[in-house]
Amino acid sequence: MRSFDDAPFLVIWEVTQACDLACAHCRACAVPGRHPLELTTEEGFRLLDTVKSFGDPLMVFTGGDPLKRPDLPALLEHSVAAGLRTTVTPSATPLLTAEAISGFQRAGVMRMAVSLDGPDAAIHDGFRRVEGSFSRTLYALDQARRMGLQTQVNTTVTRRNLLRLGEIADIVECSGSRLWSVFFLVTTGRALVQDDLTAEEYEEVFAFLYNLSKHASFDIKTTEAQHYRRYIAQRRKAEGAAAPESAPNPISRQAGINDGKGFVFISHTGEIYPSGFLPISAGNVRRDSLVDVYRHSLLFLQLRNSVNLKGKCGLCEYRNLCGGSRSRAYALAGDFLAEDPRCVYQPA
Numbered sequence: 001m002r003s004f005d006d007a008p009f010l011v012i013w014e015v016t017q018a019c020d021l022a023c024a025h026c027r028a029c030a031v032p033g034r035h036p037l038e039l040t041t042e043e044g045f046r047l048l049d050t051v052k053s054f055g056d057p058l059m060v061f062t063g064g065d066p067l068k069r070p071d072l073p074a075l076l077e078h079s080v081a082a083g084l085r086t087t088v089t090p091s092a093t094p095l096l097t098a099e100a101i102s103g104f105q106r107a108g109v110m111r112m113a114v115s116l117d118g119p120d121a122a123i124h125d126g127f128r129r130v131e132g133s134f135s136r137t138l139y140a141l142d143q144a145r146r147m148g149l150q151t152q153v154n155t156t157v158t159r160r161n162l163l164r165l166g167e168i169a170d171i172v173e174c175s176g177s178r179l180w181s182v183f184f185l186v187t188t189g190r191a192l193v194q195d196d197l198t199a200e201e202y203e204e205v206f207a208f209l210y211n212l213s214k215h216a217s218f219d220i221k222t223t224e225a226q227h228y229r230r231y232i233a234q235r236r237k238a239e240g241a242a243a244p245e246s247a248p249n250p251i252s253r254q255a256g257i258n259d260g261k262g263f264v265f266i267s268h269t270g271e272i273y274p275s276g277f278l279p280i281s282a283g284n285v286r287r288d289s290l291v292d293v294y295r296h297s298l299l300f301l302q303l304r305n306s307v308n309l310k311g312k313c314g315l316c317e318y319r320n321l322c323g324g325s326r327s328r329a330y331a332l333a334g335d336f337l338a339e340d341p342r343c344v345y346q347p348a
């Protein structure tokens with residue numbers, strides 16, 4: 001398994017918290033107006049150069065809605081020119097025009113990711129709390145496909161769409177998207193505990209995703225459900241497949257990645273978090289070196305060492321492959337080293 005002690009696999013930059021949607025589960029508690037202390041364009045350029053000094057991490061521009069920043073094209077171009085594989089995650093609002101999508105392509109963006117939380121307007125728009133978001137999402141996917149820009153669909157699984165995941169997967173397939181990124185709820189920001197699934201239901205979704213992954217035309221990854229890797233390892237073992245670390249399989253690239261371990265999140269004001277769902281700051285890019293904070297801060301060091309894990313995660317033979325969601329442990333137990341309360345597994 002890869003060590004993530006020196007460099008993250010994925011860097012997420014929340015370029016703004018401004019957004020014209022009002023999603024029920026919004027981690028960022030996004031509002032329409034931009035924050036006056038957002039990182040400036042120049043600070044953004046410096047941040048991107050620093051990210052490149054890690055080597056070759058994936059660079060994700062997120063929000064809020066990145067399109068709320070007029071300097072987004074310049075920032076994307078700088079990221080691509082620096083040699084970073086760059087993804088952008090715009091919100092499906094009237095700002096997401098064909099011209100905006102074509103701008104992503106001109107800037108050299110590798111992939112555009114959009115959110116889809118239901119197979120129809122009733123569920124999706126109900127979740128996003130703005131009418132027309134569903135049709136704009138489909139429009140954006142269609143435009144990108146016509147232009148030849150790779151797409152990814154992000155879906156947050158909640159009680160509202162649990163029974164409709166198959167239909168959402170059909171839309172992902174029809175859109176020609178490369179990746180379905182399935183987020184599991186962390187009750188931070190506006191997200192509500194009553195929207196979350198039980199640990200048993202997580203397992204049911206894992207079974208659905210694993211079975212789908214065997215024939216889907218797109219890759220599937222989970223966010224804040226690190227224990228999907230444990231599920232895959234168990235299924236592959238039961239099916240007599242190679243050990244998860246030694247053969248190409250749905251978890252090989254993701255193995256071991258967790259909040260602060262292969263993953264770092266920069267907030268709109270430059271705070272350095274292990275994840276957007278784990279808003280504990282280990283520094284700020286305005287005064288601290290991102291590289292030093294990632295490599296040497298106590299918070300990131302604690303998170304990367306699975307010996308520190310508590311409860312059943314600390315006893316679990318899958319703790320290096322999985323380790324449980326540190327964000328969920330923090331959100332539900334108030335301790336980022338506690339066991340993930342949404343895992344059914346009982347270590348021997």
Ligand code: SF4
Nearest residue numbers: 019021023026030064
């Ligand atoms: S699109 Fe994203 S940033 Fe905007 S309100 Fe929804 S979850 Fe928040």
Ligand code: SF4
Nearest residue numbers: 313316322323324343
């Ligand atoms: S007990 Fe913790 S480490 Fe083990 S599989 Fe569950 S979440 Fe992962």
